[in-house]
Amino acid sequence: MTGWALVNANVLTMDPARPRASAVIIDDGRITALDDVPAGASRVVDLRGATVLPGFHDAHNHMTGFGMSLGEVDLRADAAGTLDELYAAIERRARATAPGEWVVGSGYDQNKLGGHPHRDALDRAAPGRRVWLRHTSGHMCVVNGVVLADLGVDAAATEIPGGRVATDAGGRPTGLLEERAQLLVGSLVYPYPLAELADAIAQAAAVYLSEGITSCTEAGIGGGWVAHSPAELAAYQLARDQGRLGVRVELMTAGEVLHPLGAHAGDDRPVGLDLGITSGFGDDWVRLGATKIFADGSLVGRTAAMNEPYAGSDQAGYLQAEAADLQALIIAAHRSGWQVATHAIGDRAIDVVLDAYEQALTQYPRRDPRHRIEHFAVAGPRQLARAAALGVIAVPQGRFASELGDGMLAAVGPDRHGWLYRQRSLLEAGMVLPGSSDRPVVAGAPLLGIADMVNRRTSSGAPFNPDEAITAEQALRAWTWGSAYASRQEHAKGSVTPGKLADLVVLAEDPTAVGPERIAGLEVLATIVGGELRFGTLDQGPLSG
Numbered sequence: 313m314t315g316w317a318l319v320n321a322n323v324l325t326m327d328p329a330r331p332r333a334s335a336v337i338i339d340d341g342r343i344t345a346l347d348d349v350p351a352g353a354s355r356v357v358d359l360r361g362a363t364v365l366p367g368f369h370d371a372h373n374h375m376t377g378f379g380m381s382l383g384e385v386d387l388r389a390d391a392a393g394t395l396d397e398l399y400a401a402i403e404r405r406a407r408a409t410a411p412g413e414w415v416v417g418s419g420y421d422q423n424k425l426g427g428h429p430h431r432d433a434l435d436r437a438a439p440g441r442r443v444w445l446r447h448t449s450g451h452m453c454v455v456n457g458v459v460l461a462d463l464g465v466d467a468a469a470t471e472i473p474g475g476r477v478a479t480d481a482g483g484r485p486t487g488l489l490e491e492r493a494q495l496l497v498g499s500l501v502y503p504y505p506l507a508e509l510a511d512a513i514a515q516a517a518a519v520y521l522s523e524g525i526t527s528c529t530e531a532g533i534g535g536g537w538v539a540h541s542p543a544e545l546a547a548y549q550l551a552r553d554q555g556r557l558g559v560r561v562e563l564m565t566a567g568e569v570l571h572p573l574g575a576h577a578g579d580d581r582p583v584g585l586d587l588g589i590t591s592g593f594g595d596d597w598v599r600l601g602a603t604k605i606f607a608d609g610s611l612v613g614r615t616a617a618m619n620e621p622y623a624g625s626d627q628a629g630y631l632q633a634e635a636a637d638l639q640a641l642i643i644a645a646h647r648s649g650w651q652v653a654t655h656a657i658g659d660r661a662i663d664v665v666l667d668a669y670e671q672a673l674t675q676y677p678r679r680d681p682r683h684r685i686e687h688f689a690v691a692g693p694r695q696l697a698r699a700a701a702l703g704v705i706a707v708p709q710g711r712f713a714s715e716l717g718d719g720m721l722a723a724v725g726p727d728r729h730g731w732l733y734r735q736r737s738l739l740e741a742g743m744v745l746p747g748s749s750d751r752p753v754v755a756g757a758p759l760l761g762i763a764d765m766v767n768r769r770t771s772s773g774a775p776f777n778p779d780e781a782i783t784a785e786q787a788l789r790a791w792t793w794g795s796a797y798a799s800r801q802e803h804a805k806g807s808v809t810p811g812k813l814a815d816l817v818v819l820a821e822d823p824t825a826v827g828p829e830r831i832a833g834l835e836v837l838a839t840i841v842g843g844e845l846r847f848g849t850l851d852q853g854p855l856s857g
């Protein structure tokens with residue numbers, strides 16, 4: 313076997329030792345060589361100057377949630393720009409929905425609508441139906457009166473630790489459920505059948521492949537409000553068995569499902585999953601990643617835990633659990649061999665998490681645990697320096713700048729604009745920067761995220777902490793090598809290097825050679841996973857020049 317080859321290509325390898333090549337040779341699912349095409353190659357594809365990169369890897373996404381959202385009412389600003397348009401969209405879906413059944417929508421942002429949808433208006437739009445609308449952040453939702461009645465919080469709220477049933481001035485619930493209060497709705501709809509989840513995964517995979525994604529990290533399965541079933545991992549296995557998984561997935565286990573293991577005391581594995589399975593278990597296609605723990609909530613939803621109040625407010629958000637409980641879970645997971653990925657948005661939440669990582673590493677030293685902080689949204693100089701010193705991987709989302717940036721700037725106020733969603737200062741501090749979307753929170757196509765990492769503009773055109781802009785080359789490296797590193801997979805993927813998996817994306821043009829305003833619109837010609845063409849075509853490369 314001598315494999316096949318892509319030739320006459322502009323290969324951006326993302327490997328500093330050999331940054332450019334003109335041909336990639338592939339055999340048995342792996343890259344075997346660069347530039348030197350063997351005489352007996354079974355097939356030689358002339359890419360006519362097209363650009364080849366390592367396949368994109370989304371280091372933080374919600375694949376099942378995105379797949380399911382494809383069948384829900386689209387409440388993003390371009391589909392429902394005002395509350396009246398939102399109610400009209402719900403009314404249309406309700407007419408096609410039997411009484412008592414669910415009308416589910418997702419993607420609304422109260423910053424753009426001028427307010428959250430209200431239970432009474434939803435009851436008018438969808439009489440007798442159960443309405444459930446998810447905020448674009450995923451950290452809150454609105455339900456109608458029918459659902460509130462099902463939940464027994466129709467007339468008065470109940471206390472929810474780590475969450476809130478919002479009420480009006482008279483104490484009547486408005487329909488808004490924040491953070492862990494969303495588990496109330498979950499109790500009505502979860503668990504979903506595995507077959508339905510596998511369908512959602514397959515639908516998401518088809519979209520991902522069309523965008524050049526070859527790997528993604530699912531940020532929380534099996535428990536808590538981000539999960540869909542306690543048996544969620546089996547849905548990924550089912551999709552794989554059906555030949556519909558499409559992309560390689562790394563699954564983070566929700567921290568909620570870690571439990572005392574009953575292992576030998578000398579093992580020092582206080583918590584984990586049954587059988588002692590931990591980060592790294594699996595193979596090149598389905599693999600267990602970090603455990604996902606939520607420290608706080610959302611910046612645009614103003615629930616994230618800040619050291620100082622939100623702009624124009626006396627509220628500073630809240631943690632999703634007592635700091636001591638969060639830290640105890642983080643330390644127990646660290647001791648038990650887990651990579652820990654903690655969602656922390658506000659600087660107070662980041663402080664609490666860094667304290668836990670520091671204590672874990674001091675008391676229970678472990679070589680290279682690569683603990684992560686998801687989002688790392690509001691980080692002052694102190695948080696930045698501590699994260700770098702502890703070897704933490706911060707996982708920010710470039711696309712948030714354009715879709716959520718205006719709401720974020722307003723939430724923190726001008727004094728903290730320079731602390732928002734750092735990128736450049738992470739690299740300057742020697743940290744590894746992965747690329748991620750948090751889809752379906754925002755659009756997840758990697759080229760959109762890469763463009764925003766370079767451009768740093770909000771949807772209204774305002775600069776979004778522009779000092780943190782990075783180059784297209786740096787953004788591409790984040791979405792490839794950086795994400796592979798965050799998954800402890802840089803030995804197997806993340807660059808076009810002989811020996812690595814043949815996961816590649818072919819672009820019509822070079823993102824580092826076009827103007828930054830054109831990056832988002834570049835065409836994905838083909839996506840190759842494990843040496844197999846999974847999207848597009850290789851037969852008609854564009855004319856170069």
Ligand SMILES: [Zn+2]
Nearest residue numbers: 372374531750
């Ligand atoms: Zn997320």
